[in-house]
Amino acid sequence: MLIDIKSPFDIINHNRYTFYPMHKGDISKVLKIIEKELPKWDSPVVELKGLKFENPFQVLICALISTRTRDETTKRVCKRLLDKIKSPWDVIKMDPKELEQLIYPSGFYKSKSLFLKDLSGQLIEQFNGEVPRKLEDLLKLKGVGPKVANLVLSEGFNIDAIAVDTHVHRVCNRWGLVKTKSPEETERDLKAVLPKRFWRKFNFLLVAFGQSICKPRSPKCKLCPVIEFCENSPQSTNLKVPLPKMS
Ligand code: SF4
Numbered sequence: 686m687l688i689d690i691k692s693p694f695d696i697i698n699h700n701r702y703t704f705y706p707m708h709k710g711d712i713s714k715v716l717k718i719i720e721k722e723l724p725k726w727d728s729p730v731v732e733l734k735g736l737k738f739e740n741p742f743q744v745l746i747c748a749l750i751s752t753r754t755r756d757e758t759t760k761r762v763c764k765r766l767l768d769k770i771k772s773p774w775d776v777i778k779m780d781p782k783e784l785e786q787l788i789y790p791s792g793f794y795k796s797k798s799l800f801l802k803d804l805s806g807q808l809i810e811q812f813n814g815e816v817p818r819k820l821e822d823l824l825k826l827k828g829v830g831p832k833v834a835n836l837v838l839s840e841g842f843n844i845d846a847i848a849v850d851t852h853v854h855r856v857c858n859r860w861g862l863v864k865t866k867s868p869e870e871t872e873r874d875l876k877a878v879l880p881k882r883f884w885r886k887f888n889f890l891l892v893a894f895g896q897s898i899c900k901p902r903s904p905k906c907k908l909c910p911v912i913e914f915c916e917n918s919p920q921s922t923n924l925k926v927p928l929p930k931m932s
Pocket residue numbers: 859860898899900904905906909910911912915916917918919
């Protein structure tokens with residue numbers, strides 16, 4: 686929603702309550718501010734940063750465990766899981782009941798345990814037990830969507846990728862950085878505006894920010910350290926040009 690301003694009339698004709706969206710050039714400043722403020726917030730996602738993965742398969746299974754599960758629970762479950770499971774063969778060999786217990790109390794743990802067995806079988810049959818490092822191949826895996834696939838690329842292979850979940854999607858739209866209807870559209874548009882050097886850390890920073898400040902309901906705009914860049918703040922000051930008074 687960038688406004689093409691060529692004359693004062695363009696400004697006057699523009700709805701005075703519509704604010705300028707975040708600029709591509711603001712991103713670096715905004716991310717720096719979030720990075721600096723982050724230690725003050727008690728964001729559950731920070732917990733997950735402590736997990737140590739030995740290979741992309743471990744990243745993949747933990748990303749799947751994390752769906753519909755609180756970050757605190759994910760960390761507890763994944764710590765246990767990472768000690769016992771290093772490869773798809775470990776999953777295949779494991780007794781189904783033991784696997785269920787291992788991933789309890791993550792959400793839908795019974796179906797997830799069956800699903801991990803299926804996924805491990807598919808990896809062994811189609812990819813010699815290796816996690817593929819191409820997005821299109823990752824998306825062929827059962828139950829793997831764009832968010833998980835991008836997390837695996839980014840965390841498992843250190844490849845520049847943007848994992849877009851509901852936090853990233855919501856925050857980017859509130860900022861005015863993108864105007865999209867789904868996380869998939871957000872990923873596509875972010876790739877066009879976000880310099881590659883930010884891709885890998887973008888998910889972590891925005892999830893922490895979305896969990897602590899820019900919450901789904903009742904965002905804490907009064908405490909927001911990037912309010913001046915936000916198109917949807919209640920009193921956005923992100924005006925590159927002062928708007929005229931209207932009667
Ligand atoms: S000002 Fe409010 S809506 Fe905008 S980013 Fe900050 S918390 Fe979110």
